[in-house]
Amino acid sequence: MILGVVNEKCSGCRTCQALCSLQNLAVWNPKKAALKVIPRFPKPGEYEVGVCNQCGVCAKICPAEAIYRDRDVYLINEEECTGCGLCVEACPNNVMVMLGDMKAPFKCNGCGECISYCPREALYDVCGGDKK
Amino acid sequence: MIYGYNQKLLRVNLSTGRISVENIPDDVVREYIGGRGFVAKYMFDEIPKGADPLGEGNKVFIAVGPLSAAFLPSSGKIEFGAKSPLTGGYGDSNMGGHLSAELKSAGYDMIIIEGIADKPKYLYIDNDRIEIRDASEYWGMGALDTEEVLKNELGEEFQIATIGPAAEKLLKFACVSHDFGRQAGRTGVGTVLGSKRLKAIAIRGNKDIKVFDPEGLLKKSKEMYDTIFSLPGFTEWAPYGTADITTWVNNVGALPTRNFKHGYFKPADNLTGRDIREKILVKDKGCFCCPIPCGKYSKVEKNGNEYYVEGPEYETIALCGSNLMLENIEDVAYVNYLFDNYGIDTMSGGGVVAFALECCEKGIITPEQVEYKELKFGDLDSIEYLIHKIANRHGIGEILAEGTKKAALVLGKGSERFAIQVKGQECSGYDPRNAAATILAYMTCDVGSHHNRAWAITYDVEVGRFEVKGKAEKVIWMQHVRPMLDTLTVCRFPWIELGFSLDDYPTVLNLVTGFNYTWEDLKRLSERVWNITRAFWAREVEDFGREYDWPPARFYEEPTIGGAVDGMHISRDTLEELLDRYYSLRGWDKNGIPTREKLEELGLSYVAESLGL
Incomplete structure (x- = not known):
């Protein structure tokens, strides 16, 4: 599963962000989501969604080699992660987060729940997986 | 914690x-x-x-x-x-x-x-x-x-x-x-x-909020989304938002027109959600976590400039559209933009401009007061002139910027009869004079006339508009349920517009907090808050009472003109009857003041004491 987005469909509701943090981190914190909704208002009145396309830049830059590939997605081995934050800085789409008391960054693990619950069907699996 | x-x-x-x-x-x-x-x-x-x-x-x-x-x-x-x-x-x-x-x-x-x-x-x-x-x-x-x-x-x-x-x-x-x-x-x-x-x-902010039962909540919330996705309104209502209702309100003769003189406006056929979508829409815009983006972000061109505005929503269409007799959605969106950027409520704003236009027609506002301009309903220039005057408190705007109630006191000459407000707040976009629950809801709303606490027009039409039986009960039920959603700070639209069940709200509240509330408990808490807000009025306004719940004479003396309820209006006696019933059910005295017994029953002895009861 690799996330894709059709920006034109997004209504900016950030359901994806709220779901992502509750689903994966068991807290409410939209800012900890592994995707971002960026509004462009008042002009031109658009939303741009930053998603993880599993490009692997994070894995390449990780000095502890704590980020590994598992089928389509890159995952973080939290035991090996030193929390240096280099990957967060390097992420080209700015969708890795390490906030507050997090010991390791959080990134998209390909759970795909945001695709299932995006009310506008703005998110999809570029690998062609069906919605739920 | x-x-x-x-x-x-x-x-x-x-x-x-x-x-x-x-x-x-x-x-x-x-x-x-x-x-x-x-x-x-x-x-x-x-x-x-x-x-x-x-x-x-x-x-x-x-x-x-x-x-x-x-x-x-x-x-x-x-x-x-x-x-x-x-x-x-x-x-x-x-x-x-x-x-x-x-x-x-x-x-x-x-x-x-x-x-x-x-x-x-x-x-x-x-x-x-x-x-x-x-x-x-x-x-x-x-x-x-x-x-x-x-x-x-x-x-x-x-x-x-x-x-x-x-x-x-x-x-x-x-x-x-x-x-x-x-x-x-x-x-x-x-x-x-x-x-x-x-x-x-x-x-x-980027802090975590901890939840009592994250797994249970995740499961329940997903169920709620799934349910909403399956409701017909998800695909039928959401594309048009609140403006979807314009045609229905017009067809039942409740669309405020010409300062609430009429309840039907033929050109409202051009003021619908479809007109927004087809003519001016830029983007469907949703609030946080909302699956049904009622925000219709739009763009209009006027005088060679582009104006971006969210809306117009239904209330703006009613109060700045039909009520001012504007006939196309672009003009209403432009008025919407003017009010928004000045930071003026479009509902009161539309109400005040309509009142001013009628005062001009009747000569109550003199030509001198408006620089000898001929100000007319349906004329965008007239409306724009008044908006700038009001927003800047220039000329006649100095009087109008106080709202219709106070403006009518200054202008006099019977203008209070068509100052469309209760308690000083301009009415929402539903003509209530042929709808007993709707008018009672306006009269008793705790912020002055407003539809948010009890939106009753569909109920009135469904059960009989002049029927009195059961109306006070229904208004009170709504006044407990809807404000509770404002207490939980969730939007009412999934329930109102899509028919989503209310039953899930106590469930999710309990999953989040670990409380054990039922809707009956929540309605009780809501009733308590309603009594506090009423007590606030009684404490702050010296002669507060029944008189403050009274609507303008236009609603019970002047028949509506045209449309489905042509020639009809509610009677003064019916309004008295509705209020008596309402106060009695509320446990308030005949002047509409909460009694000591009622406040004590709700655990509000300190409120009773502060009122000197």
């Missing part, structure tokens, strides 16, 4: 510059829940009796609820409240957008703004870092323009609420704006911020 809350209140005194963070006690959380409950409780307790709404003693209360910031359908509401400069009584207003989630994530459930700054300021909240910053360079700027400038300066992650120049000039129905088109529009809460010289509030 109670799950689902920060239990923190941020208190900011603009006179002294003092900033403090206080605990919100467990019993307040359990008994008042959040949002509107918090606003009413703290307003009653903290505003000194007789405080001038625009003076040092008034405060602005901003509250979120236990469901704010949640992965939960339509959980993005935030409540603003203050003693109203428009009505002199209890005032609150809520809005959607993303401010609610941001405030909660910054670590607060509530902000209380006190005092008056010596110079224009804005409040900067970045989690624990709180600053009162200079806003001199933004003073005088439009509400939408200020948000844009602050976003550019602080960054997109900040959520920002602003006021416009109308609030700075203390126009009495100025609103709070956010997210380029969401407004806490009613009762003049923006005016109170203007009087305090607080131009904006900018918030960034």
Whole structure:
């Protein structure tokens, strides 16, 4: 599963962000989501969604080699992660987060729940997986 | 710590510059829940009796609820409240957008703004870092323009609420704006911020909120989304938003037209959700976690310029469209933009302009007072002229900026008969004169006439518009249920517009907090808040009573003209009967004042004492 987005469909509701943090981190914190909704208002009145396309830049830059590939997605081995934050800085789409008391960054693990619950069907699996 | 809350209140005194963070006690959380409950409780307790709404003693209360910031359908509401400069009584207003989630994530459930700054300021909240910053360079700027400038300066992650120049000039129905088109529009809460010289509030938050049962909540919330996705309204209502109802309201003869003289406006066929979609829509725009984006972000061109505006929503279509007899959606959207950037409530704004136009027609406003311009319904230039005058308090605008009730007192000559307001607040966009529950809802709404507490027009049409039996009961039921959604700070639209069940709300509240509430419990808490707000009126307004619940004579003396209920109106006797029944069911006396017995039954002895009962 690799996330894709059709920006034109997004209504900016950030359901994806709220779901992502509750689903994966068991807290409410939209800012900890592994995707971002960026509004462009008042002009031109658009939303741009930053998603993880599993490009692997994070894995390449990780000095502890704590980020590994598992089928389509890159995952973080939290035991090996030193929390240096280099990957967060390097992420080209700015969708890795390490906030507050997090010991390791959080990134998209390909759970795909945001695709299932995006009310506008703005998110999809570029690998062609069906919605739920 | 109670799950689902920060239990923190941020208190900011603009006179002294003092900033403090206080605990919100467990019993307040359990008994008042959040949002509107918090606003009413703290307003009653903290505003000194007789405080001038625009003076040092008034405060602005901003509250979120236990469901704010949640992965939960339509959980993005935030409540603003203050003693109203428009009505002199209890005032609150809520809005959607993303401010609610941001405030909660910054670590607060509530902000209380006190005092008056010596110079224009804005409040900067970045989690624990709180600053009162200079806003001199933004003073005088439009509400939408200020948000844009602050976003550019602080960054997109900040959520920002602003006021416009109308609030700075203390126009009495100025609103709070956010997210380029969401407004806490009613009762003049923006005016109170203007009087305090607080131009904006900018918030960034990135803290966790812990939930009692995260797994249970995740499962339940997903079920709720799945249900909403399956309801017909998800695909049929959401594309058009609130404007979807224009045609229905017009067809039942309840579309305010020509200052509520008529209930039917033929050109309203051009003021529908479809017209927005086909002619001016830029983007469907949703509030936090809302699956049904009713925000219709639009663009119109006027005089060679492009104007971006969210809307028009139904209320704006009714009050700035048909009520002013504008015949196309582009003109209504343009008026919407003018009001939004001035920071004026479009509902009161439309009501005041309609009142002024009728006064001009009748010669009550003299040609001299409007610079000998011939001002007419349906003429965009006339309407724009009045909006600029009102917003800037120029000429006739000085009188009109006080709202229709006070303007009618000044203008006299019988104009109070068609000053379409109750308690000083201009009526919502449904002609109530042929709908018993709707008019009772306007009369008894605790912020002055407004549809939010009990939107009864569909019920009236369904069960018989002049039928009196059961109407007071239904209004009270709605007045308990709908404000509870404002207390939880979730939007009512999934329920109202899509038919989503109310049953899930206590369930999710309990999953979030670990409480064990039923709807019966919540309605009881809601009734208690309703009695507090009524008591606030009784305490603050010296001669408060039945007379304040009375609507303008147009509604019970003048038959509506044209449309489905041509020639009809509700009678004065029916209104008296409705009020008697309502007060009796509420446990209030014949003058509409809560009795000591009722307040004690609700655990509000201290409220009874403060009223001297």
